Amino acid sequence: MIVLRPMNGENYAHAAAVEQTCFLDRPWTAEQFREELGIDFSRTFIAYDGDAAVGFVNIWLTPPTATVNNIAVLPGHRRRGIADLLLDCAEEVCAGLEELTLEVRVSNRPAIGLYEKHGFVNVARRRNFYENPREDAFIMTKKLSGVNGND
Template sequence: MSVPPTDRKRPRDLAIRRLGFGDLPQVIAIERRAFPAPWSLAMFVLELSKQSGICLAAEIDGTLVGYLICSRYAHIWHVMNVAVDPAHQRRGVASALLRALFGEADAPGAEYTLEVRPSNTAAIRLYERFGFRVEGRRKAYYHDNREDALVMWRRVPVDASGPAPVEVAQRGRAARATGAARPAHDGGERK
């Protein structure tokens, strides 16, 4: 599976590392600036406590500017939360976080899912660049305004000769048209 190349606009001093409990004050501050319905401290503590998850932090000059929370359920990775401080958006921070996640978790046959607001077109385009495709919709998913959520999936081919992620997504759409698609994973909070 190919991952988009490094963004030209990415800050040179951007560092990606593991997110820790000590980061939570900055995480909560970013969460409140970035989302209309922010996660609670307890939600972050729960996700950081899971041994099977991957939680990443993005720093510029030692200052936390973004984070990614990804949980593993059986064989599926669920991207639960990707946030970048509004002052640092559109600079490649989210791309760097996703690239780091896939660098660590990608394996033949790996599957990722996430939910995103249909109104968040910038995030949808970002996820599509990384091979995610819309495969479903959850009605009234977001509690703040009852907006639906688009359910997106990214699948890594089982072997190098397998189909590209776009081809897998297209096959999934064709299967759904015939009633053969499997349902989307139901866990998770929001994007």
């Protein structure tokens, strides 16, 4: 069974290990994850399969919007619904906010499929946003219900 736990001073290196397996372009270090713990608008949740950390999501809450900075699942654990759980969790944490936004490589079909499944729409393309390899980003957003439940 997959369990999501908030990142804390004991387990931040688990998130870094997932990050460094999943991302080749300047992955965040364990120290950077530790620094996130000191940012009051940052939230990170780690997915565990038993004792093994298999995924994480990091978001920044900057009312009235929030940003999904990163989400990743270890290769051997993909297509099991773990990113679905992580993104659901991120959206719950954003309750009361108006919009969730993120950037994604235009070639990243798995991530774009995930975001589309969760109701994100492609609103812009940012040229040469990424390095290694250089690539454009799609900016995707999802309208949330907002403070009063009005769309």
